[in-house]
Amino acid sequence: MMGDISLSCRDIERYLGREEERVHALRGVSLNVEAGSLHAVVGPSGCGKSTLLYILGLLDEPDAGSLQIGSTAISHLLDEELARRRNELIGFIFQFHFLMEDFTAQENVMIPMRRLGQMNEDEMRDRAAALLKAVDLGNKLHRQSRHLSGGEQQRVAIARALANDPQVILADEPTGNLDTDNSQRAFELLANIVRERAKALLLVTHNHFIADACDWVHEMKDGRIVASHPHGQRISV
Amino acid sequence: MTATFYIAVRFATHRKRALLLSLVGVVFGVGIFIGTQAQTQGFAQFFINSTIGSNGALTLRSRFQPRHEGLVVPTKNVNALPARRNYFEGIHNVSDIMRVSRQFSNVVACSPVLRGNVSARSGFEMTTVELFGIDPASHLRTTDLAKQILDGKFDDFTNNTSAVILGYKLADQLEVGCGDSIQLLSPGGEYWRFVVAAIARSGVGAIDSTRVYAHTRLAQRLLKKPYQASMIIYKLRDPERAPALATHFETLFQHASQSWQEREESTLQLFIMLRLSAAITVSLMILLAGFGIFNVLTMSVLSKIREIAILRSIGYRQVDISAIFLWQGALIAGVGSLLGCVLGAVLTWGISKVPIHIRGLLYTNHFLVVWDWRHYFWATVLAGIAVFIASYVPAKRAAQLQPVDTLRGSSL
Numbered sequence: 001m002m003g004d005i006s007l008s009c010r011d012i013e014r015y016l017g018r019e020e021e022r023v024h025a026l027r028g029v030s031l032n033v034e035a036g037s038l039h040a041v042v043g044p045s046g047c048g049k050s051t052l053l054y055i056l057g058l059l060d061e062p063d064a065g066s067l068q069i070g071s072t073a074i075s076h077l078l079d080e081e082l083a084r085r086r087n088e089l090i091g092f093i094f095q096f097h098f099l100m101e102d103f104t105a106q107e108n109v110m111i112p113m114r115r116l117g118q119m120n121e122d123e124m125r126d127r128a129a130a131l132l133k134a135v136d137l138g139n140k141l142h143r144q145s146r147h148l149s150g151g152e153q154q155r156v157a158i159a160r161a162l163a164n165d166p167q168v169i170l171a172d173e174p175t176g177n178l179d180t181d182n183s184q185r186a187f188e189l190l191a192n193i194v195r196e197r198a199k200a201l202l203l204v205t206h207n208h209f210i211a212d213a214c215d216w217v218h219e220m221k222d223g224r225i226v227a228s229h230p231h232g233q234r235i236s237v
Numbered sequence: 238m239t240a241t242f243y244i245a246v247r248f249a250t251h252r253k254r255a256l257l258l259s260l261v262g263v264v265f266g267v268g269i270f271i272g273t274q275a276q277t278q279g280f281a282q283f284f285i286n287s288t289i290g291s292n293g294a295l296t297l298r299s300r301f302q303p304r305h306e307g308l309v310v311p312t313k314n315v316n317a318l319p320a321r322r323n324y325f326e327g328i329h330n331v332s333d334i335m336r337v338s339r340q341f342s343n344v345v346a347c348s349p350v351l352r353g354n355v356s357a358r359s360g361f362e363m364t365t366v367e368l369f370g371i372d373p374a375s376h377l378r379t380t381d382l383a384k385q386i387l388d389g390k391f392d393d394f395t396n397n398t399s400a401v402i403l404g405y406k407l408a409d410q411l412e413v414g415c416g417d418s419i420q421l422l423s424p425g426g427e428y429w430r431f432v433v434a435a436i437a438r439s440g441v442g443a444i445d446s447t448r449v450y451a452h453t454r455l456a457q458r459l460l461k462k463p464y465q466a467s468m469i470i471y472k473l474r475d476p477e478r479a480p481a482l483a484t485h486f487e488t489l490f491q492h493a494s495q496s497w498q499e500r501e502e503s504t505l506q507l508f509i510m511l512r513l514s515a516a517i518t519v520s521l522m523i524l525l526a527g528f529g530i531f532n533v534l535t536m537s538v539l540s541k542i543r544e545i546a547i548l549r550s551i552g553y554r555q556v557d558i559s560a561i562f563l564w565q566g567a568l569i570a571g572v573g574s575l576l577g578c579v580l581g582a583v584l585t586w587g588i589s590k591v592p593i594h595i596r597g598l599l600y601t602n603h604f605l606v607v608w609d610w611r612h613y614f615w616a617t618v619l620a621g622i623a624v625f626i627a628s629y630v631p632a633k634r635a636a637q638l639q640p641v642d643t644l645r646g647s648s649l
Contacts, residue, residue: 034505050644050645054641054644054645057550059549059550059641059644060641062493079554080554080556081557083549083552083553083554083557084552084554085552086550086551086552087551087553090361090552092550092551095327095552098543098546098547098550098644099336099547100544100547102247102251103247111240111547111548111551112551112552113242114240114243114244115551115552115557117240117241118553160551164552171489172644228469
C-alpha cells in the first residue's frame with residue numbers, strides 16, 4: 001500500500017443495453033486505489049474495463065454496489081453534485097485525448113478551472129502555463145490543439161486532467177493512440193506526476209509494458225476482476 | 238465572464254458562416270419589423286394629428302333630454318330597448334359649459350363652433366361646403382388652423398369679419414385664391430359674398446375639400462341659427478384619455494359628447510388592421526429566422542457532441558451544457574436585435590425620404606413615419622422570444638446527451 005485509499009468501489013454491478021440485448025457488464029467488481037499508486041486494468045475488449053472506469057469517474061451509475069472517493073461515499077447524487085465532484089476530485093484522460101480542437105493548449109487546460117470558478121483569469125492562465133510546462137509544452141501554450149502532434153495532444157490532456165488538482169486520475173487507454181516512444185514518454189510523465197503529487201491513478205490499457213510498470217494490475221474478464229497482481233508479478237493479457 | 242458564456246462565445250464564433258446566417262435572419266426580421274411599424278403607424282399618426290388639429294380631440298354637441306327610469310317596475314323577460322334620447326340642436330349655455338370645462342386638468346383649450354352645410358359658388362363653380370363659424374382667438378388656441386395656412390394670413394381673416402378661410406382642395410375646386418371672393422348661399426336663398434383671406438391644408442382630404450371657416454356672428458346670421466354654437470371642440474393634454482372625458486362631460490353637461498377615437502373609429506380601424514397585417518407578416522419573417530436558428534443550433538449540437546462529452550467528463554453539469562447553447566441563442570438575439578435596431582432606424586429614415594403622391598384620405602408628398610422606441614422594444618422582445626424558443630430544444634437535447642455513449646464509441 002502506497003497511502004490512504006483515494007478511490008474505492010465494492011460489489012459494483014452494471015447492466016447495459018435494453019431488455020432483449022441486456023448485457024451484464026460488471027459483476028460485483030471491488031477495487032481500492034491508494035494515493036500515489038498506479039493501478040492498471042487489463043483485459044480483452046468488451047470485458048467491462050471502460051464501463052468500470054466511467055462508473056468510477058461518476059459518468060455512469062452502477063445498478064448496485066457502493067463507491068467512495070476519499071472519505072466521501074457517492075451514491076444516488078443529483079447530476080449537479082456528481083458534476084461538482086467530477087470537477088473537483090477526478091481528472092480524466094482519454095485514448096483520443098478529447099481536446100477542444102478550436103481552443104489553444106492553454107485554454108484547454110483552463111476549461112476545468114473555469115467550471116471550478118476559484119481562480120481569476122490571470123491565475124488560471126498562470127496555472128495552465130505551469131501545468132503545460134510540467135508536461136514539456138511550455139513553448140506551445142497558444143497553439144491550437146488541432147495543430148499539435150498526437151503525443152503533444154495527450155500531454156495537454158494530462159495537464160488538463162491535473163488542472164483542478166484532483167485526488168484521482170482515470171485514464172482510458174491513454175497511450176492507445178500513440179507510437180511506442182510517445183506512449184512511453186506519456187506514461188512516464190503521468191507516473192511521475194502521480195507519484196510526486198500523491199494522486200491515485202487507475203488506467204485501462206492493452207499495453208503490457210505499461211501495465212507491468214504500474215503498482216497493481218487488475219485483470220478483468222466477463223465483467224469480473226479475476227486477478228490482481230502487485231508490481232513485478234507476471235501477468236497474462 | 239462565466240465559463241458557459243465563454244465557451245458559448247467560442248463555439249459561436251468558430252462557426253462563422255452559421256452564425257452569420259442566423260444573425261442575418263434576426264437583423265432583417267427586427268429591422269423590417271421596425272421599418273414597417275414606423276411607416277404604417279406614421280400614416281395613422283399623421284391622420285390622428287391632423288384630425289385632432291382640425292376638429293379637436295373631443296367635441297360636445299347637441300343637448301339631450303335626460304332619460305328617467307319609469308316608476309313602474311317593468312315585467313320580466315321583456316326585451317325592452319332603452320328609451321331614445323331627445324336631442325335639441327345647438328348649445329345655448331356655451332360660456333358656462335366652457336368655463337366649467339376649463340377647470341378639468343386635461344383640457345388645454347376649448348372653442349365654440351357653429352356648423353352648417355351651405356352651397357358655395359365662385360364664377361360657374363358651385364359645391365356644397367361645411368361652414369365652420371368660429372371665434373378666431375379661441376379657435377387658434379384649440380386647433381392647428383394657424384399652422385395649416387398655406388396661403389394668406391390668419392390675421393387677415395381675424396381682422397375682416399366678412400373674410401373666410403378655405404380648405405385648399407375646395408379652393409382648387411372653386412378656382413379661387415387669396416383675395417378672391419366667393420358666395421355662400423343662405424337657407425333663405427340669398428347669396429352672401431365673402432373674401433378669401435387664407436387657404437389652409439389640414440392634411441385630411443375630407444376637411445380640405447369641404448371646409449370653410451367664417452366668423453361666428455356672420456355664420457350665425459347666414460345659417461339663421463338662434464344659438465351661438467352647434468358644438469364645442471376641445472384640445473386635450475392627453476388625447477388618449479378623451480373617451481373617459483367624453484363620458485364624463487356627457488353626464489355632467491347633458492350634451493352629446495364624442496371623443497376623436499369614436500369620431501374617427503372606422504378610419505382608425507383601417508389603420509390598425511394595416512398595422513396588424515404588417516406586424517403579422519414581419520413576425521412570420523422573425524419566426525422563419527427562428528427556424529433558421531433552430532437548424533443552426535441543432536447542427537451545432539450535433540457537431541459538438543464530442544465537446545459536450547468532454548465538458549461533461551470534466552465536471553460541467555447538464556444545466557451548463559444547456560446554458561452554452563442558450564447563450565449562443567442569446568448572443569444571436571442580442572447582437573441581431575442591436576444590428577436590427579440600427580437597420581430599422583436606417584430603414585425608417587430611408588422610408589421617410591421615399592416620395593409618394595397621396596391626395597385622398599391624407600395629403601402627403603413622401604412616406605410618413607413615426608419614431609417610437611416601442612417599435613424597437615417589441616421587435617427586440619419578439620426576436621428574443623423566437624430565438625429562445627429556437628434555442629431551447631437544441632439546448633435541452635445537448636444537455637440530455639449521455640457523455641458515456643460518445644466516450645465509449647472511441648474506446649470499447
